[in-house]
Amino acid sequence: MSGPADNPFRTAPGSEPPALVGRDAETSAALYSLTLSESGAPAQPIVFTGLRGMGKTALLRRCVAEAANTNAVIIAIEPSASEPFASTLRRGIERAAKASASLPQKLRTGFEKIIEALPRASFELPNDLGAVSLSAPPQHETPDLVNALEDLNDTTRHNGRHLVFAIDEVQSGPVDGLRDVVTFVHATANTKRPAYLLAAGLPGSREHLHKVRTYTERWRYFRLDLLTVDETKDAIAIPARERGIDIAPAALDRLAEESAGYPYFIQEYASAAWLAHRGDVITEDDVERAIPGMRRLLEDDFYDARFRLLTPRECSYVLALADLGPGPHTVGEIAAQLGTTSDTISSIRNQLVRKDVIYSPAGGMAEFRIPLTDRYVSQHKAALERRAHDSHVQRGRER
Ligand SMILES: Nc1ncnc2c1ncn2[C@@H]1O[C@H](COP(=O)(O)OP(=O)(O)OP(=O)(O)O)[C@@H](O)[C@H]1O
Numbered sequence: 001m002s003g004p005a006d007n008p009f010r011t012a013p014g015s016e017p018p019a020l021v022g023r024d025a026e027t028s029a030a031l032y033s034l035t036l037s038e039s040g041a042p043a044q045p046i047v048f049t050g051l052r053g054m055g056k057t058a059l060l061r062r063c064v065a066e067a068a069n070t071n072a073v074i075i076a077i078e079p080s081a082s083e084p085f086a087s088t089l090r091r092g093i094e095r096a097a098k099a100s101a102s103l104p105q106k107l108r109t110g111f112e113k114i115i116e117a118l119p120r121a122s123f124e125l126p127n128d129l130g131a132v133s134l135s136a137p138p139q140h141e142t143p144d145l146v147n148a149l150e151d152l153n154d155t156t157r158h159n160g161r162h163l164v165f166a167i168d169e170v171q172s173g174p175v176d177g178l179r180d181v182v183t184f185v186h187a188t189a190n191t192k193r194p195a196y197l198l199a200a201g202l203p204g205s206r207e208h209l210h211k212v213r214t215y216t217e218r219w220r221y222f223r224l225d226l227l228t229v230d231e232t233k234d235a236i237a238i239p240a241r242e243r244g245i246d247i248a249p250a251a252l253d254r255l256a257e258e259s260a261g262y263p264y265f266i267q268e269y270a271s272a273a274w275l276a277h278r279g280d281v282i283t284e285d286d287v288e289r290a291i292p293g294m295r296r297l298l299e300d301d302f303y304d305a306r307f308r309l310l311t312p313r314e315c316s317y318v319l320a321l322a323d324l325g326p327g328p329h330t331v332g333e334i335a336a337q338l339g340t341t342s343d344t345i346s347s348i349r350n351q352l353v354r355k356d357v358i359y360s361p362a363g364g365m366a367e368f369r370i371p372l373t374d375r376y377v378s379q380h381k382a383a384l385e386r387r388a389h390d391s392h393v394q395r396g397r398e399r
Pocket residue numbers: 010011012013014015016017018019020021022023050051052053054055056057058059235263264265266267
């Protein structure tokens with residue numbers, strides 16, 4: 001017998017899925033690079049990129065967990081544009097020092113030195129108290145961060161350990177702050193004591209890192225995509241079976257179809273089916289009962305809220321982009337689909353970027369911001385076409 005508490009599926013962002021399937025190539029590449037780096041050989045930093053919910057954080061955490069089984073001292077950070085990078089780094093280093101409880105005293109001192117040198121996190125008073133931001137001054141003069149990191153690296157290596165940076169949401173990291181870490185990692189690459197860097201971020205991370213240092217072009221980028229049908233079935237069936245629960249083949253087919261290989265949806269639909277089942281088998285009936293409610297919830301969260309705000313002309317653009325299929329498309333292709341020129345539709349494109357429906361992965365390209373938007377659009381085509389049609393009527397009247 002199993003109950004809700006046995007539910008193996010994990011829907012919280014960044015949570016490790018019960019079976020991390022379809023990411024073997026990425027995991028092996030990262031582990032190989034970590035081994036190289038540990039042995040003192042230079043290794044290319046790796047960046048996992050992908051749209052929201054594709055499993056970047058889960059994969060990064062898996063690699064970090066594997067690295068933690070070696071001699072790595074891991075500095076895991078998630079920079080954001082709204083926090084000084086030094087504060088982010090400081091917290092990451094504090095956490096690394098705490099997590100490595102068995103650090104030798106000398107290494108502990110090395111950590112303390114760099115922690116003291118970095119500015120403390122700032123404290124914000126709530127708005128009704130004036131929203132003042134207070135930041136404690138560093139206790140000593142702040143040394144050049146790159147030098148401080150190099151000292152820490154030397155001490156770490158001296159104590160038989162090696163440094164690994166794991167940077168999530170790298171596309172949000174302030175360029176100047178990231179530059180210190182990237183420069184430091186790069187400088188160690190040609191020594192016998194390389195530090196290693198793994199990162200994850202939205203598409204656009206490569207371009208962001210290019211602004212940090214142009215040599216990041218030569219890092220390895222893995223774009224995480226939707227899982228295949230077989231991988232999706234494994235992601236659902238393996239954890240269930242491990243808990244003694246079978247899934248009827250037709251039920252598994254429906255779950256795979258509905259989640260369409262999108263890792264976030266896989267966990268949500270599998271979790272809903274788990275909660276609907278009784279006994280030792282998840283049946284097709286369980287799945288059919290679970291799907292409509294979950295679909296409504298996900299469509300509302302992911303798409304409806306954005307799509308409600310679209311003007312008729314924006315609807316036309318979205319329909320054209322969806323007709324071209326998943327992935328990025330050139331502005332020229334979209335214009336051709338609409339029977340017009342790129343210039344004519346550039347302002348619509350900008351509005352859709354502002355409304356967070358599309359983004360520009362590279363100059364002259366557009367892609368939906370949320371995975372499976374093309375599927376959502378095709379499932380709601382009639383309603384969107386009606387709204388798009390209104391724009392023609394409207395423009396006809398304006399003429
Ligand atoms: N390979 C996988 N197989 C099955 N489920 C996965 C896989 N990778 C991640 N997941 C699940 O997908 C969901 C989203 O994962 P995660 O938060 O890591 O995505 P993300 O790309 O970091 O998203 P965001 O851009 O919003 O930070 C989580 O519930 C996670 O457990």
